[in-house]
Amino acid sequence: MSLVLTHATSAPERATQVFLLPAGTSALPADAAGDLSAEARQYVAAALADDQKLVHLNHFSHHHYFVVLADKPTPAQVAEALRRSGHALHTQLKAEKVAEVFIHNLSDVPNAGLLLAEGLALTAYRFDGYKTDDKSRQAPALTKVTLVGEAATAAQIAELDGLLQGVMLARDLVNAPLNKLNAVQLAERIAEAGDQAGYTTDILDLPKIEALRMGGLLAVNLGSPEPPTFSILEWKPEGAKNEKPYVLVGKGVVFDTGGLSLKPTPNSMDMMKCDMAGGAAVAGTLFALAKNNAPLHVIGLVPATDNRPGGLAYAPGDVLTMHSGLTVEVKNTDAEGRLLLADALSFAKKYDPALVIDLATLTGAAVRALATEASASMGTAAPATMQQLSDAGYAVHERLVEFPLWDEYADHIKSDIADLSNLGKGEAGHISAAKFLERFIEGYPWIHLDIAGPAYLTAAESYRGKGGTGVGVRLLYEFLTNQLAD
Structure with missing residues (x-):
């Protein structure tokens, strides 16, 4: 900074x-x-x-x-x-x-x-x-x-400085274009930031991802000339207060053309370098926690690739077998972010986490519902936990609006030939996307944050500026460090 x-x-x-x-x-x-x-x-x-x-x-x-x-x-x-x-x-x-x-x-x-x-x-x-x-x-x-x-105090100033460095890291990552930050470069940049702040990074390459059978991440990557990555970030200081780790999952689509279900341009595609803002927020949060030596065990997962229509690109009608073993019928290749996240959420089970929070620029429906003023939240976590996260959002002015995950929304993602479809109905798209992700949750409480609105601004707005805002870093830092007072 x-x-x-x-x-x-x-x-x-x-x-x-x-x-x-x-x-x-x-x-x-x-x-x-x-x-x-x-x-x-x-x-x-x-x-x-x-x-x-x-x-x-x-x-x-x-x-x-x-x-x-x-x-x-x-x-x-x-x-x-x-x-x-x-x-x-x-x-x-x-x-x-x-x-x-x-x-x-x-x-x-x-x-x-x-x-x-x-x-x-x-x-x-x-x-x-x-x-x-x-x-x-x-x-x-x-x-x-x-x-x-x-x-x-000097200590308060140092903590604010560490937090702001995390926000600036997230902004820098979001603002970088694809030809300067592909999936491999994103993973390397996250690892470099970890070396600076103190968290560790394990980067899984294509063979390791294939060995884990991450069918969602692999399918989205099929049209790309560059390999995918799956970054595992970990901050585990001595004296961490939580017995079970908090796991943060961030969508890392470094550019989204929509694949074969091509996005229109310039209205939808020209800003799609921001589609990895969830992954950037995870990296920024881990950076801030490590820089400030927060006594918390936190793990970050960032599956990353671009989504292109070239070569052997996956197609509408394809059926994928995911990391969890569930099968997914692809109805639209532009509903790709949930495929990456689903593999990562299934993978998160191995950590026996206290809580998993994912962040993603996932749906236009969230933008239509809330514009750039808030993110949509949904999940299976206890109401008290959802309220704590909401309170943290108000405290840092990265506000959340909770939407339901009623059983009826499961009908939106039914498939005739697979366990579920990757696309819901025309209405409530942000809810059906979360309902899709819910199928990959097992044995832990979970919160989904659709940050598509506030993650990237096309016009300057007060201190949020123009371009990548770093949304999610201050929110998660506030929420996680507040757990130390409980």
């Missing part, structure tokens, strides 16, 4: 400073006035009295910013408003070419400084990718954010 987060006991003279003020502040507090002139104090006081939420003082050599917290009904809404304030502040800092900023928390929200810094850092993310022109590769102005005094 190019933006450095640090702690200091005080801010130096002539430093650009940000003061977080309590909601409803209408006058300048004495401890925010500092060495301001009478005229400057009067200006800020007038702006606050006018209910301005972001007040800027330009001293030419440095700047002062005053951010008033939003008056919201829940702590989660206050937190999200602070992240968005970080985005708004970044816009002003960028315009003024500010390189370093010092944050003071004078509000009654203890972690307000961290939340503002989170919004700043997520906004500051850039994917220059493969630009070579110096004019298009302008260095970011803001390079350092320092939280002052009791705004945060």
Whole structure:
């Protein structure tokens, strides 16, 4: 992460400073006035009295910013408003070419400084990718954010930094195009990140995948000139608090043409490099947990391939035998993600997991239901566990909406010639996809997250930016680390 987060006991003279003020502040507090002139104090006081939420003082050599917290009904809404304030502040800092900023928390929200810094850092993310022109590769102005005094402890700042590095890893993976990140390169990149953070990676190649009879992954890969991979990530520190591991499964389709059931273009195919966002979220989460030395045993599974119509590509009407032994009639080769996930979910049984969570950009139905504002959740986990994950989603503003998995939806995936079909009816496609996955769950609680909406944005939206958002990393980190308090 190019933006450095640090702690200091005080801010130096002539430093650009940000003061977080309590909601409803209408006058300048004495401890925010500092060495301001009478005229400057009067200006800020007038702006606050006018209910301005972001007040800027330009001293030419440095700047002062005053951010008033939003008056919201829940702590989660206050937190999200602070992240968005970080985005708004970044816009002003960028315009003024500010390189370093010092944050003071004078509000009654203890972690307000961290939340503002989170919004700043997520906004500051850039994917220059493969630009070579110096004019298009302008260095970011803001390079350092320092939280002052009791705004945060050094340990809290380090944890936020580790988490944000996980988000940036996921964003970088999602934003990379197929010719720079095929299935083998994705596995190698995940392994490199593991070496950096501390988790281990075992990459299963084509012969090993064939030996495991992962019929779904192998079928989707048939049309590709490049081999599939199946990455097993593991973070198991000494003193892990959970006896049984948490297993995270991420769809790793590095590009999805739809196969022989070809997607239309440009409306559907041009952004399909993002179809491995679930796998990226798993890698980012393991990175954050390992970087922060979280005392949890967590395993990540990322089956990866691209989905193309070439060569011996699998075809509608084919019948596949999956890793679990179940047979699947292929009705549409663009319903490929569930085939990879089904093999991985069946494979997960070997770990006797406490809980399995899968993430996938799985269906357009989830996007139509929720747009980019939330992910769809479904599963067999206990209601209390589903609620804990939902609460984590609200806390980090990666919200979930739970949909049912009623028995009647099993009718949507019936096949005349196999155990089940890979395609449901025209309606409730996100539910029938999850119902398909449910058939491969055995002996453990499970939650499915369809992140197709928020995983990739075609237009910039506040601190989520444009392109890969890294959705799922902050959600899973919040949920998993909260288990330590139970």
